[in-house]
Amino acid sequence: MSISSFVKTIQDIMRNDAGVNGDAQRIEQLSWILFLKVYDDREKVWEIRDEKYQSIIPEKYKWRNWAIDDKDGDSLTGDDLLQFVNSELLPTLKKLDVDENTPIHKEIVRATFEDTNNYMKNGVLLRKVLNVVSEVDFNDPEERHLFNDIYEKILKDLQSAGNAGEYYTPRAATDFIAEVLEPKLGERMADFACGTGGFLTSTLKLLEQQVDSVEGKEKYNHTVYGIEKKGQPYLLAVTNLLIHGIDDPDIMHGNSLERKVTEYKEKEKFDLIMMNPPFGGSELPLIKMNFPSDLQSSETADLFMSVIMYRLKENGRAGVIVPDGFLFGTDNAKVNIKKKMLTEFNLHTVIRLPHSVFAPYTGIHTNILFFEKTQPTSETWFYRLDMPEGYKNFSKTKPMKSEHFNPVREWWKNREAITIDGFDKAKSYTPAEIGKNNYSLDLCGFPQEEEIILEPQELMTSYINERTELNQKIDRVLTEIQEMLEGEK
Incomplete structure (x- = not known):
């Protein structure tokens, strides 16, 4: 799917939902959906690398177990989907157990969802959005490269979404x-x-060319550090780094x-x-x-x-x-x-x-x-x-x-x-x-x-x-x- 087609398809779906008001809310809605999809794709890689890997997300709430439509008639949609997202999914992710020993790549899940809301009121339309996002495989190098451009377009749209423009340089x-x-x-x-992570990813793009070994990849993974005060850009920044192949996005949610x-x-x-x-x-x-x-x-x-x-x-x-x-x-x-x-x-x-x-x-x-x-x-x-x-x-x-x-x-x-x-x-x-x-x-x-x-x-x-x-x-x-x-x- 092309960049313009992907973004336009989702925008058109959300515009028909009475609960989403304006570009700022559309972007916020899409942001947490994208995060869960990107995080699930990264977890598939971590599971292959380490057979003992344990996700911080309970099995029921992993993207692969509720968001994908297998076309068998059993996938969540309509009021059932809204009930699941509003009463189970988001409350669970907001209250995940973390402590000083929790790895960064697990801790960010709870931090990401602390200020997150579901604005959509139509469960059928929400199902359509999930289906569009599910089409992207973030572990495929070509699709991930394409989605970098898609994500950049989403971030640019912040400039015309009221005060959200302050997060984008x-x-x-x-x-x-x-x-x-x-x-x-x-x-x-x-x-x-760090806002949405523009300086972090500009740095990573230059460093990516210098990676030629396992040791180099490890250095690349721990190069950038960010702090962001507001929840929406924090979510966008974390997702941005995951898309760029950073396994442990070192971004703090704070002042x-x-x-x-x-x-x-x-x-x-x-x-x-x-x-x-x-x-x-x-x-x-x-x-x-x-x-x-x-x-x-x-x-x-x-x-x-x-x-x-x-x-x-x-x-x-x-x-x-x-x-x-x-x-x-x-x-x-x-x-x-x-x-x-x-x-x-x-x-x-x-x-x-x-x-x-x-x-x-x-x-x-x-x-x-x-x-x-x-x-x-x-x-x-x-x-x-x-x-x-x-x-x-x-x-x-x-x-x-x-x-x-x-x-x-x-x-x-x-x-x-x-x-x-x-x-x-x-x-x-x-x-x-x-x-x-x-x-x-x-x-x-x-x-x-x-x-x-x-x-x-x-x-x-x-x-x-x-x-x-x-x-x-x-x-x-x-x-x-x-x-x-x-x-x-």
Whole structure:
């Protein structure tokens, strides 16, 4: 079955179900169904490798024993199927027994289903969805490769599914950052807000080419690590890694900011960190106390930058997407974070990205910071990546592509200052020069405000998200004022 046919068939079935409301719920519904199918296919492999293998899923609730239609008239459907899923299957998976000795590949089943719901109300339609998914054999290399593309399409659909778009970073960006950082087998890579696992799989795609032995496969299986706070993207990320052949997806369901950054031990640090930290949001005052007083901030992007610096190994490398607000912000926390980065790390490159990279989820301008824990910064190169010729903006139908990074690739190998029409497109600055600029990294920016033209639906989504971001900013400022007033009492 082709990519478009698979996705369209399932979408058409679900649209006829009164219980599924919109793309976000359709994707969430499909996500847990796909997880169980993928997990069952992986378990068949584990059973062959180890005849003593014991599944954490009770026999009755394995995909092979309830979801497959043998065309014998005995398969669950209609109200019987709904009763089974709602009253037996999901409650059982939510309460599976796990402890500190439970292997990761078993523990993830319970963690995956903690926040999972069945939205479908028509058992006949649910049976049709199960039959379509059952057609894919995830142990067949050709079908698994095809499904990687299908899954990518499903993840892209998140961008137009309301706030779910925040979990998806354009694949062109994740692939470019992984390419620049050049992961090697034996190194450990992390994303502390991994969303659907884009950076993890971009890393795996590069490492897959380096696997040429059993030992190499074992290293590959334990290369990437992720943490995701929200249930839906966590489920998607775990499934994503299973599809990529990772037997023990090392992804935690939790908040990376809930631990004191000064407590991390060497074994909890990483050779590579790639991230697109959540930005525009805010954390509770209690979370800020996990950071040194000079680095405390209510802005999530600021806090994640601190986490990254504390969890990067000696000689480690990082590629991080940040909003413009981090670059030119001059409040105490932002200034101190940038000082720390320049004095304790080598911030060697800042790539200014064109607008609408994340459209329609957000129109905020973004940038990529590349830095290493090797030596203090001696110079920082800035490069402005302009909108490709023929594009006025990126959109769902015209997303950013890998080739759009080609100008950066060409410049990266032979760096030189570039000035166009009197404006700097590429230039290096010393830490002293940046310090004189009050540690603003708003350099080699775009000479004028770029025109953003979106389709009506994308424009509406963009306005809704901008309003949400503004409300979050107002709430954050009000919280800070309240804290100041309480401190004066």
